[in-house]
Amino acid sequence: MSHSAGILVPSDEGLNHQIAETFATVQQSDHSWAEKICGSIGRRDGGLQIGFGFGKYTNRNVMDAYGGVSRGVEQWTLRASRRLAPDPDAVSVGPLHYEVVEPLAKVRVRLEPNDVQPIGFDVLFDGSAIPPFLEEREHRRLPGGYRIETDLVRYHQVGVPEGWVELDGVRQEVTPSDWYCTRDHSWGVRYGVGEPPPDLAPGIDRSAFAMHFLWCPMLMRRPDGRPYSIHHFYLKIGVPGVPDMLQGGVEHPDGSREAFVSLEPALRYHPETRRLLGGTLHFTLESGERRPLEIEVMGDTGFHLGAGLYFGFDGKHHGQWRGDLCAEGEHIPDCSDPATARRLHQLRDCIVRVRDGDSVGVANYQTIVTGAWPELGLEAEGSFL
Numbered sequence: 001m002s003h004s005a006g007i008l009v010p011s012d013e014g015l016n017h018q019i020a021e022t023f024a025t026v027q028q029s030d031h032s033w034a035e036k037i038c039g040s041i042g043r044r045d046g047g048l049q050i051g052f053g054f055g056k057y058t059n060r061n062v063m064d065a066y067g068g069v070s071r072g073v074e075q076w077t078l079r080a081s082r083r084l085a086p087d088p089d090a091v092s093v094g095p096l097h098y099e100v101v102e103p104l105a106k107v108r109v110r111l112e113p114n115d116v117q118p119i120g121f122d123v124l125f126d127g128s129a130i131p132p133f134l135e136e137r138e139h140r141r142l143p144g145g146y147r148i149e150t151d152l153v154r155y156h157q158v159g160v161p162e163g164w165v166e167l168d169g170v171r172q173e174v175t176p177s178d179w180y181c182t183r184d185h186s187w188g189v190r191y192g193v194g195e196p197p198p199d200l201a202p203g204i205d206r207s208a209f210a211m212h213f214l215w216c217p218m219l220m221r222r223p224d225g226r227p228y229s230i231h232h233f234y235l236k237i238g239v240p241g242v243p244d245m246l247q248g249g250v251e252h253p254d255g256s257r258e259a260f261v262s263l264e265p266a267l268r269y270h271p272e273t274r275r276l277l278g279g280t281l282h283f284t285l286e287s288g289e290r291r292p293l294e295i296e297v298m299g300d301t302g303f304h305l306g307a308g309l310y311f312g313f314d315g316k317h318h319g320q321w322r323g324d325l326c327a328e329g330e331h332i333p334d335c336s337d338p339a340t341a342r343r344l345h346q347l348r349d350c351i352v353r354v355r356d357g358d359s360v361g362v363a364n365y366q367t368i369v370t371g372a373w374p375e376l377g378l379e380a381e382g383s384f385l
Helices: 338-344
Strands: 033-043 049-057 062-071 074-083 096-102 106-111 119-126 138-141 148-167 170-174 179-189 211-221 227-237 245-251 257-269 276-285 290-304 325-332 348-356 359-370
Touching: 033 119, 033 290, 033 348, 033 359, 049 096, 049 290, 049 348, 062 096, 062 119, 062 148, 119 179, 148 211, 179 211, 179 359, 211 257, 211 348, 227 257, 257 359, 276 348, 290 359
Parallel strands: none
Antiparallel strands: 033 049, 033 179, 049 062, 062 074, 062 290, 074 325, 096 106, 106 119, 119 148, 138 148, 148 170, 148 179, 211 227, 211 359, 227 245, 245 257, 257 276, 276 290, 290 348, 348 359
């Protein structure tokens, strides 16, 4: 039987092919295949934060995106979705746009003025001082099952932004001296894409078992002003067959990295909302050097990624078909309310200040702590994802 390649798209013009297919076709037919971009742009003093993300779901013929603003306990979010065809190469969904200005160094993200939420922004991300770093491949099976739930690669990058953000008609300049930015880009099979199929065996309650998840890229500066970055991905999970994970290290402008081999997190969390309150990260490097990092939370500002559909939101999910074009959103006046926190899930970009010896930095810290952790003052009854 003859086999025809997929349709031609503009990306096929370049000499970048890796498999005997066109760029219209991804490696697997799994409906969970996704290519994701996620970013955070925040004031170093914790006063305001922008969150954004884009997702391309080739096997679902969908591209979706979100853009939002967090100020203290408030959050404004706009979500948009469109049919992927016939324009699969444009990273634009409704009023949200993402443009590669200089590959692996500079990107521009925009949220045009709209009638969904009173927010907008236009920011250039400049990561030219420190290159992006590729993380180890994530490869995990579905807890309690056989299917490979996660098989993806990701890189992250830190930098400084420049542009503007507007909220309720008031425009604020985004400057490299007062703001920071981080972004990551991943692709492969991932969890949380689409509505759970109704004809499968029920999944396990992820909030019931003990899990401690930490992910953070940090923009650091030495006393003489020289930049570097620190990244870590930590996962301690109480599910048989799912190993603990630690990756990351101290990342340098020349592309080299001093890898971490162990982490003992001594962090504090709010007993009801499980929001990060601060603490110390005790790292050990391959060289044997002990590297403690002090984490200080810079107020209540922190964009909740649940409103961007991570882990779902009000019955909506990443990659879900919403028609040819859809835009919606909401303003949440108090994300710290315990009931609202459960609606939004734990995952959020908490703005933190970091101390690494004489060096100081800033970051968006993502945490999830489920189940019982008596040593952290967290009981199983208060667990949620």
